[in-house]
Amino acid sequence: MTFAYVFQWEIVSESAGALAHGLRLTLELSALAFALSLVLGLAVAVARLAPFRPLNVLAYVYTQVFRALSLYIYVLFIYFGIAAIFGINFGPFAAGVVALTLLNTAYMAEIYRAALLSIEPGQREAALALGLPHSRSFASVIFPQAFRTALPSLVNQLVDIVKDSSVVAVIGLLDLMGTTIDLVNNRHAPFELYTATAVTYVALILVLSALAALLERRLARHVSGGSAGGRVARLPRRRFADHPGGA
Amino acid sequence: MPELSAEPEALAGIAGGWIVVAEGIHKTFNRGHADREVRVLRGVDVSVAKGDVLVVIGPSGSGKSTLLRCINFLGPPDEGSVTFLGRTLTGAVPRFRPAERMRYERELRFFRTHIGIVFQHFNLFPHMTAADNVALGPTRALGLSRSQARERSVAELERVGMGEKANAYPSQLSGGQKQRVAIARALAMRPQLMLFDEATSALDPELIGGILEEMKRLAESGMTMIVVTHEMGFAREVGDRVVFMDEGRVVEEGPARSLIDNPQNERTQAFLSAILS
C-alpha cells in the first residue's frame, strides 16, 4: 500500500473561527437543554413520589419510555413528525433543545428520585414536627439535601448532553459538529477536521467531568462536616457512566 | 503432573527433618513511600520439624499474618528465603529471564499446592457449593478428573463432619461450618504443611471449640502445622513449640508449655498476662 496521503492541518487552523462559532452554539444548546431538564426532571420526580397514584404511573411511564428512545429518533420525530402535524416549523436549534430536554428530563427525574429517596424519613418527620406544612418542609428541608446529593450526577448528565447534542447536526444545525460537516464538504479534509472536532469534544468533556468530580468531593466534605451522626446520602458514583449516552 | 508430587522417600532425607525453614525474612509494605512505609517483618527465622505444631502468638500488627503469607509466597518476602521440603525459594522473581521465570513459577506452584492455608475470614468462593469449593484445587491445580476430585471432596467434607452440606452454598452455612469447609478445602490438596491464620477469631464463641477440636485432631494425625492463634489453651495443649512475635521480630521461642507457663522475656510476660487475664 502506498501511503500517499498529504495531511492538510492548515485547513483546521484556517477554520478555527467557524469552529469556534459552532462550539458556541453547542454550548448554548447544551446549557439551555440542561437548565430545562434540571427543572422538568425535578417536576417529574416529584410527580413520581407524590401521594397521587395516577400521577405516579404517568411519571413512571414517562421515565421508562422516554429513556428508551435515542436522541436521533427524538430529533427526527420532533423536527419532521411534530412539525408536520402541528404545522409548526421548528428550527433545528429549537428541535434540538426540545429533543435533548425530553430525553434528559427522564434521566434527571431518576437521579432526583434516587436522591429524594435517600433522605432519611426522620428529616421529614422532624420538619413536620416543627409545624412546617408539607410544601415548606419539602422546599426548605428535603429538597436542599436531595439536591446536594444529586448535583454531581446532574452535572454528569451535562456531559452526556454535550455529547448527544452533536446529533442535532444531522438536521442542519451549525453547532460544532454541523460546522465540521459543512467544512468537510467545502474543504475536503475529513480526517483533519473530524480529528480536530473530536479533540475539542474530548477536551470539553474532560473539563466538565473534572468539574463534576470536584463538585462531588467538595460536597462530600461539606456534608460530612454537617449534622452530627447524620448519614450522608450519596448516590452511586456515576463519574463513569455505564452507557454511551442517548445518542 | 509428576514433578508436583512430594515423594515420601524424598521427605525422609530432608536435612534435620525440617519440613519448612524460613530464614532472615524481611517484609516492608509501601516501600519507597517514605511517609507510609511500614516495616512489618525485620529478620524472622522460624522452622518446623515434621509432625510438629508451631504456634505463633503476638499482639495485633506484630506481623503474624504477614509471616504466614511469606511462607507460602502469597506475599513474597523482600529478603530472606524459605526452604520447604528441601526446595529453597526467595522473593526475588527472575522477571526478565523466561526460562528461570518458568522454573520459579513451577517452584511457586509446588509451595502453593503442598502448603494449605486456612484464613480468619474463611475466604470460601461464594459462587460454588461446598463440594465445588473443595474440588477446585484438586481439579485445577493437581489435574484430577472431575469425578476423582468430587470423590475426594466429599471424603474431606465428611472427615470434618460436613458431608451433609456438600451441596450447600457458603451463604447457607454458619461461621463454624464455613471454617470446616475451608479446612476441608485445604486438606483436599493433601498438603505437607498447614497454616492457620487465626482460624477461630471470626467465630461466635460457642463455635470456636469445634474448630479447635478439628485442628487438634489434625495435629494428632501427624500433620505439620503453623498456627497463629490467641487461644492459649490450645497453644499449650496442642502446640509443640511457640514463638512470640512483636514488632516484626521473634522475641522469644520455646517449648509450648514452658514458654506459656514460664515466659522469660518481659514483653512476652506482659502479652501473656494481658491475654490470660
Added chain:
Amino acid sequence: MTAAVLAYVFNWGPVLDRWDEFLLGAWVDVWVTGLSFALACCLGLGIAVLRLSGTALLRWPAFAYVQLIRGVPLLVFLYWVYFGIAIVVGLSFSPIEAAIIVLSLTGSAYTAEIFRGGLQAIDRGQVEASRSLGLGRIATYRHVLLPQTIRIVIPPLGNTFVGLLKGATLMSIIAVQDMVLVATNVNINYFTPFEAFTAIAVILVALVAVFSASVSVLERTLRLP
C-alpha cells in the same frame, strides 16, 4: 393551531404495509448492537485487567484510552472512522463495518469501567484463597474472579447494551439499511413523518423493554442463594 392539526391527514397505510421492512431493519440494529456489544465486552475486559495491573506502563495507556474514547460523541466518531480514516489509510470500510468498529470501541470504554468496578468489588481474600490452592493467574480469573464479577456487572452491562442499541440508530446516517433508514425512506416517499417515526419509536421502546426484562430474568437466574 386547530386548523393546522386538521390539515395533517394521518395515513398509517405506508407504515403498516411495510411492517416486514421495519422489522428487518430493526433486526439489523439488533445484530449490529449484539455483535458490537460482544466485541466491546471482550475488549473492555482486557482493558479492565490492564487498568488493574501493577505496572504503570500498562495502567496508564488503558486509562487514557477510556478517557479519550468516552469523550468523543458517537456521531463524531462514526464520521471520523467512515470518512476520515478512509481517506488517510486509503482503504474504506463499508458503512456497517464502520458502525461496528465505532460501537465496539465506544462500548469497550464503558464495559472496561464496569468490569474494573466489578473486579475491584471482589474481596482480595478470594484471590488469595485461589492462589493458595495453586491456581495460576489465569485460572484464578476464570474460576474465581470472573464468575463473581459477572453477577455484579450484569445490570450495568445491560445499560451499556441499551446505550449501544440507541447509538446504533445513528448508523442510518451513513446509509446502513436499518429501521431508521426504512422510516426515513417511507417519510420521503409518502410524507408521513409522524407515522414513520412513531413506528420506529415503538419498536425501539419494545426492544428495550424486552431486553430489560431479559436482563432481570438473567440476573435472577444467576443470583446466588
